[in-house]
């Protein structure tokens with residue numbers, strides 16, 4: 135198994151220009167029609183790309199179905215949007231059989247999801263190949279909502295991503311929602327102490343979150359990660375962090391830990407400048423994330439269907 139962390143990325147923009155010129159528009163239409171029907175697909179697809187890239191690189195290992203694959207593992211249990219990738223792949227196989235990798239579909243669908251929710255577009259370097267391995271245990275690479283900041287920083291460093299990349303990429307939480315399962319302990323039982331709340335939470339935010347995630351309520355109830363703006367891609371997420379309104383613990387720590395706060399700061403504020411900086415930096419960080427442990431050239435394969443190795 136070849137792994138190269140961000141080393142001379144050999145993806146390139148326009149990789150399918152000659153071999154499948156309609157590839158990007160086919161994927162864009164598939165994402166658009168899915169998001170039109172169900173807006174929660176957009177954050178689902180953005181998160182899918184992250185969870186793919188962090189485990190065996192951006193190689194569509196996340197899509198493989200069966201026994202103990204990544205998709206079946208705990209950290210991926212709430213991912214959504216798999217059917218959109220399959221729909222795009224079916225159309226691509228008709229238009230240009232055997233050409234477009236599932237890994238590139240995931241990468242493009244993530245970009246399209248950002249654009250459809252109001253973010254700025256960017257060009258996605260392509261040419262990833264699909265991986266031959268998908269093991270549930272490897273999902274331990276993924277950061278967890280309650281990982282200490284040291285662990286989060288280390289998990290990103292292991293993928294060639296620095297603290298600034300971490301802060302920028304977690305800005306993806308400007309769209310989408312979290313299950314109460316990842317929130318309630320901050321409201322009712324912080325540090326395993328009855329009735330204790332997380333001191334990172336703004337006291338005025340606690341009753342709001344408690345209303346959304348009642349004590350003992352359904353752990354699958356969903357709450358916006360960027361309060362007031364869950365459907366709209368932008369830098370308001372960082373304002374919420376500064377205001378003690380980070381919904382999951384790992385997000386809140388981006389402000390309370392000085393190592394990350396210094397990178398949150400430039401994204402805070404309603405001036406066009408901080409918004410513009412976030413959009414530009416996010417695009418750059420996504421390209422960097424997208425070159426994680428690439429398989430290119432003759433490595434891996436182009437899958438016939440995204441859910442199974444050929």
Ligand code: HEM
Pocket residue numbers: 174176177178180181184212213214277278279280286303304306307309310311312313316382384
């Ligand atoms: C320290 C790193 C991170 C942690 C601990 C983390 C954790 C989480 C958790 C616990 C959720 C809620 C999942 C659910 O209930 O369905 C979530 C949602 C989400 N995450 Fe992250 N995340 C991290 C980084 C990222 C990155 C780098 C991206 C993308 C570039 C991302 C994209 C998303 C999106 C879009 C959602 C919303 C999903 C939806 O609405 O279905 N996250 N994340």
Ligand SMILES: [Ca+2]
Pocket residue numbers: 185186187188189190191192193194195196265
């Ligand atoms: Ca992967």
